[in-house]
Amino acid sequence: MSTTVTADIEVDVPVRVAYDQWTQFESFPHFMSGVESVTQVDDTTTHWVVSIAGVKREFDADVSDQVPDDHVAWRSTAAEVQHRGRVDFRPGSDGRTRIDLTIEWEPEGFIEKAGAALQLDDAQVKRDLHRFKEFIEDRNAPTGAWRGEVHGGQETTPGTGGTAGTTTGLGGGTAAPGSVNPPTSEGVAGSDPDLRA
Known part of the structure; x- marks a missing residue:
């Protein structure tokens, strides 16, 4: 049975600024x-x-739908790790941004199922969003940007206004363009363009 967290x-x-930072996937371990x-x-x-909880997992995730300054949706590519999600960005008052996040995944094993039942995953997602808030507000500028557009898993507009591949101020490395990995009991997952927060 799948679990959904909003x-x-x-x-x-x-x-x-908020959107551009979210496209820099390699910065995710910081928050x-x-x-x-x-x-x-690659770009997607x-x-x-x-x-x-001591269980290490590795998986790939693809951006399924992305529109700059609006949303990013993603989904895992392997059948054994079922994740998908979507993050939406909306202008708020006084130049602020509202971020709405929805993550859906299939818990595996006793620890993950127990965590989902106790809603521990909800608390983790909220804590990680708060850490993202602190991270981007302290910097007041993104570490990079990828402005490409993706529909149906296919890049339709090349990224502009930044380089998908460079982060700044985080010790170098490449930036992950186009997707988000919200914190879950297993990490990031995939998304459906119709999955809304």
Whole structure:
């Protein structure tokens, strides 16, 4: 039985800043608990290494739908790790941004099923969103940007206004364009363009 978590937060930066930072997947370990690393494979594919309750998992996730300054949706590519999600960005008052996040996954094993039953995953997602808020508000600028557009899993507009591949201020590395990996009991997952927060 799948588990769905929804969470939202308002951050004190403009939509473009919040959105651009979310496209920098390799920065996720800085604010997402359980995420050990994210590697950008190409513009729409990322490789995740996560560790939850001592259980290490690796999987790939593809961006299924992305519109700059509006939303990013993703889904896992392997049958054995069932994840999908969507994050939406909405302008708030005084130049702030509301972030709405929905994550759906299939818990595996006793620890993950128990965590889902006790709603521990909900608490983790909310904590990680709060850490994202602190991260981006402290910087007040994204570490990079990828402005490509994706529909049906296919990139329709090349990324502009930044380089999918460079992060700044985080010790270098590549930036993961186009997707989000919200914190879950297993890390990031995939998404459906119709999955809304």
